[in-house]
Amino acid sequence: MAEQISRRAALGSALAAAGALAAPAIAQTRERVARVWGEPGPYVGVFTNGLNEWAQRYAPGLRFEAEQIAWDQVYVKLTTDLAARRPPALISVESPIAYQLAAEGLLEPVEDVNRAIRAAERLVDGFRIDDFGTWKGTQYAVPLHHQGCLFIAQSDVLEEAGLSDPANWTWQDLLNAARAIQQKRPGMAGFTMALGRNLCGDYHIGQFIWQAGGLTWDPARNFETVFNSPATIEAYEFIKELYAYMPRSAVEFSFLQVVDQHVTGRTAMSLYWGRTMGRAADEARPIYEKMEYYLNPAHPRTGARWSWTDINGWVLPRRDNPFLREAKEALAHVMNSTEWMARYSASLFPNVGPVFKDQAAAPALQQHPIYQAKKRSVDVIFTGFVPHACNSGFELRKGISPLAGIAHGRNVWSQVAQRMLLNNESARAAVEWGHRQFEDIRRENRRLLG
Amino acid sequence: MRFRLSDRQVGVLFMLPLLLAVALFLVWPIVEAVRLSFVRYNPLRPDDQPFVGLDNYLFVLEDPLFWESFRQALVWTGVSTVAQAAIGVGLALLLHQPLRGINAFRGLLLFPYIVPTVVIALNWRWLFNAEIGIVNHLLLSAGIISERVAWLSTPDMAMASAILLNVWKYTPFVVIVVLARLQTIPTELYDAARVDGAGALRRFRDITLPQLAEVLAVVVVFRTIWTFNKFEEIYLLTRGGPGTSTYNLALYAFDQAMANLRMGVGAASGVIMLALLLAGSLLYIRLTGFGREDRAA
Numbered sequence: 001m002a003e004q005i006s007r008r009a010a011l012g013s014a015l016a017a018a019g020a021l022a023a024p025a026i027a028q029t030r031e032r033v034a035r036v037w038g039e040p041g042p043y044v045g046v047f048t049n050g051l052n053e054w055a056q057r058y059a060p061g062l063r064f065e066a067e068q069i070a071w072d073q074v075y076v077k078l079t080t081d082l083a084a085r086r087p088p089a090l091i092s093v094e095s096p097i098a099y100q101l102a103a104e105g106l107l108e109p110v111e112d113v114n115r116a117i118r119a120a121e122r123l124v125d126g127f128r129i130d131d132f133g134t135w136k137g138t139q140y141a142v143p144l145h146h147q148g149c150l151f152i153a154q155s156d157v158l159e160e161a162g163l164s165d166p167a168n169w170t171w172q173d174l175l176n177a178a179r180a181i182q183q184k185r186p187g188m189a190g191f192t193m194a195l196g197r198n199l200c201g202d203y204h205i206g207q208f209i210w211q212a213g214g215l216t217w218d219p220a221r222n223f224e225t226v227f228n229s230p231a232t233i234e235a236y237e238f239i240k241e242l243y244a245y246m247p248r249s250a251v252e253f254s255f256l257q258v259v260d261q262h263v264t265g266r267t268a269m270s271l272y273w274g275r276t277m278g279r280a281a282d283e284a285r286p287i288y289e290k291m292e293y294y295l296n297p298a299h300p301r302t303g304a305r306w307s308w309t310d311i312n313g314w315v316l317p318r319r320d321n322p323f324l325r326e327a328k329e330a331l332a333h334v335m336n337s338t339e340w341m342a343r344y345s346a347s348l349f350p351n352v353g354p355v356f357k358d359q360a361a362a363p364a365l366q367q368h369p370i371y372q373a374k375k376r377s378v379d380v381i382f383t384g385f386v387p388h389a390c391n392s393g394f395e396l397r398k399g400i401s402p403l404a405g406i407a408h409g410r411n412v413w414s415q416v417a418q419r420m421l422l423n424n425e426s427a428r429a430a431v432e433w434g435h436r437q438f439e440d441i442r443r444e445n446r447r448l449l450g
Numbered sequence: 451m452r453f454r455l456s457d458r459q460v461g462v463l464f465m466l467p468l469l470l471a472v473a474l475f476l477v478w479p480i481v482e483a484v485r486l487s488f489v490r491y492n493p494l495r496p497d498d499q500p501f502v503g504l505d506n507y508l509f510v511l512e513d514p515l516f517w518e519s520f521r522q523a524l525v526w527t528g529v530s531t532v533a534q535a536a537i538g539v540g541l542a543l544l545l546h547q548p549l550r551g552i553n554a555f556r557g558l559l560l561f562p563y564i565v566p567t568v569v570i571a572l573n574w575r576w577l578f579n580a581e582i583g584i585v586n587h588l589l590l591s592a593g594i595i596s597e598r599v600a601w602l603s604t605p606d607m608a609m610a611s612a613i614l615l616n617v618w619k620y621t622p623f624v625v626i627v628v629l630a631r632l633q634t635i636p637t638e639l640y641d642a643a644r645v646d647g648a649g650a651l652r653r654f655r656d657i658t659l660p661q662l663a664e665v666l667a668v669v670v671v672f673r674t675i676w677t678f679n680k681f682e683e684i685y686l687l688t689r690g691g692p693g694t695s696t697y698n699l700a701l702y703a704f705d706q707a708m709a710n711l712r713m714g715v716g717a718a719s720g721v722i723m724l725a726l727l728l729a730g731s732l733l734y735i736r737l738t739g740f741g742r743e744d745r746a747a
Contacts, residue, residue: 079708083493104494197691249580249603251692266581409709418693422605 032062034089034323037077039312040068042347043145044092050334050344051090051327059326064089074199075409082106087317089327092144095311096393098133100405102140103448108316108324111139116332119143122356126386131394132313135402136450141313142331145345145352147273148307148385149203151297156290157181157188157268166269169297171211171238174269178245181268190245192267194414195421198254201414202407203308204271206392208235209413210306211299216392216407216438219399223449225442228435236420236427243421251421263287271296273310274350274381281370293377295385306396309389312352338362353382402448403441412437480724486717493713506718515694516702516719523698525609527678530616534673535666537617538624543658545625546632556629563622571686574615578602605695608688612696615683620676624669631665632658667738671731678727699723 036051038044044066051064067088069077074097081087093101101107114120119129123143133141151174153166161180164173178190194200209215214231217223243250247261262270263284270276280288295305316327334340335356342362345354349368354360360382365371371378390397392404392413407413416434419425425433442449455463487506489499510516545556562570577585578601589595602608635658643653681700684690690697690705697705699719707716 076708079493079711083496083713085496101494106494197689197693247581248598248600252603252688261581264582406711409711410705411709415693418691422693422695 032323034062034064034327036064036066036090036092037069037088038066038092040070041351043344043352044068046344046347047092047144047334047340050337050340051330053340054330054333055326058329062323062326064330082317085320087319087321089316089321089323090331091315091317092312093133093141093315094391094393095131095133095141095313096391096401096404096408098141098313098315098405099135099393099400099402100448101315101317102133102135102138103402106317106319107133107140108318108321109138109140110142110314110316110328113142113328113331113335114139117142117335119335119356122358124355124357124360124383124386126383126389127311127355130400131311133315135400141315142335143355144312144314145310145355146312146386146389147310147351147353148381148389149207149271149273149296149309150307150380150385151269151294152262152272152276153269153292153294154287154290155292157185160184166292166294166297169294170300171297172300174297175238175241175245178242178269182245185268188265189247189250189261189267190269191242192246192250192253192258192261192270193239193242194253194255194258194271195239195243195246195250195417196252196254196257197411197414197418199408199411200253200255200258201417202392202411205235205239205413205417207271207296207306207308208239210390210396211235211296211302211304212238213299213302213304215395215398216413217395217401217403217442219395219401223401223403223442225435225439227438228431233427233431236416236431239417240420240427251418262291274353274378275348277370277374277377277381278349278351291377292374293380295380295388305388306390307385307388309385309391311389311391311394339364350378350381403438403445406441406445407438410437410441412441483717483720483724486714487721489714491713491717492711493707494711502714506712506714507722509712509715510706510718510722515697516699518694519697519699519702522609522696523678523700526613526616526680526684526696526698527674530613530620530677531670531673533613533617534621534624535670538621538669539628539662539666541621542625542628542632543654545629559622559625561622562619565619567619567682568686570615570619571683574611574687575602578611602688603692605692608692608696612684612687615687616677616680619683620673624673627665627669628662631662635661663738667735671734674734675727675731679723 036044036048038047048064048066055062055064074093078097098107114129119142123129127143127146129139129143132143133139151166158166158177158181161177161184163177163180166173166177169177174191180190181188182190193204195204209232212231212235214227214229214235216225216227218226247253247266249257253261258270258272259276259279261267262272262276263280265284265287274293277288277291277293280291296307298305314331316324318324321327338356338358339362341354341356341359342364345352345359346364346368349365349370354362354365359365392408393401395401395404412434415437416430419430419433420427423430488501488503490502490505491499541559545552545559577583580586580598580600580603583601585601586595586598590598600607601611639657640653643657648656678698679700680698681704684696684698684701685704688696690701700723703716703719703723706719707713
């Protein structure tokens, strides 16, 4: 009996030992998936293909998998997945969110990657690595692309209404043009922008505030809330005037609706990034033929033409991210390849602006049919707007703010517009409400300011 | 030695799966929500959850948006539930008629109820799109309206559109339940009433309605709870907008937890909703006298 038991025990021990020895081999053959979050659009998929090229060569069994996040769902995705302690390996993110996450201490420093890809030397003129997500001297983002929000107009409609060259317009010219077009073409909106309670609304409205000289928080005064300035009130009052020449439903518009409106010929002028031109080229050739991009109309007093710019970089969540080393090496692999980077930008032309000089000069971009046909507009989209580029995390280029991402989560800027347009509050009262919200955000997150 | 269970133990054994499921999916989330409502919890910093006492509840009760959402939730729930009950009873009476092919109609009626909410809400967004939606196109073509209606872009219309969607989707639930009850009412009651000279209206008022009373009480309680808690329809259709005109408490709780990164405040809103619904349900059941006959028997 005792002999039998000892045989069983021996057999069991042998099996356990074999299992333990085989475990690493089994683990190696099992596919591991590193999730990559990015904006909707083919470009993140293209980049992920590049990451997988690296994985196939250097990390068998690892696969990068793209997950697209709708623009308006970034915060839901972030909060749920970070709270569940299952972050993605990589996130392509706009700089206000990068600044916020960096200030929260949630990101992995990436100086090593930026050094490996010589980012500082290769960066296109007008941008610095720090713009993409540096916080307190540490780089947390690898430059990926830029996109400036610009003024788009249909040249045939403008000609028909006897309007001048939009390149020199001020706010007043824009208002007059919207009015003239609406009178000339009943049923067509003179102008369209997003005024819904969403990110796009925040972005479009922010541009007007900066053009008038307003700010949300002042980095020079320890991020004091300065939203309720006369400049901000002026910007909102102007938006209210413009709204008379917009579709009534603009108060629920987000990204997609503004593009829809333009490419279906329901508006003569709008604010948007490069995608409107790309979609018109795909779906509405007559609209595309007459479409031109310009810098935003200047504020009559300040002359400013600020553009809400996606200064988009890759960030790596630090906690609970088992793919830090692999993600960094794969990033360097793709970003050192001009070919992959050009393919990335060309995949949704001209929506994602090239961040590196070699990428911008690549034949895949220079010889793109849209670039060949619309050189002036594409130059505005890729390079012309750069001196006017800023965003809510980097207002008027005065300093990096970690608070803007939180405010975008709450859509405070667009909520102010909605109070004014839907609840008929005066611009001043609505702005005062917004000021209190921003002040609450500052008070609740004072720890981020250091 | 034979191992034998008593009847009582067998009963407990059979109940065990249910008890486990209830504990896991009902009790534990409620307990966790109550716990969260007493801590400050930023979902970006899940390891940092200091106890804050009643602060989250005070925040909610002092927030004007909470009260606005509460008022809107009452309108959304009240109008939706009454409309569903009224239309549901009407349709159930029609479908109770012994007509040829009536079963096909009964089947078709379930369609809105079985289609996923996300599909319906996104379709409705397109249908009611003020600029390129087919509803405006048809109404304009038929000359019923002279300019496009901003279905989802004005506060009143957005709330009406959201209610319309809810009524369209959930009325079939009322129909099924009421129809099932209608089919069990003894026909002798109607025959006797006819002999006594009672008209259709009288028969409905004195026979059908009292027979439906209990089932309607259950339906109204369920529909009230489900509609009051409803999140996805409003979120997908209007995101609570324009402005905050279609916010209800579920949306408020979600926004506080996710957008505002105040998970504790979101949980406190949820606990308040739970208390409100519990109180409302008890009051309603008491008023309708549900189950009184059983107790008397």
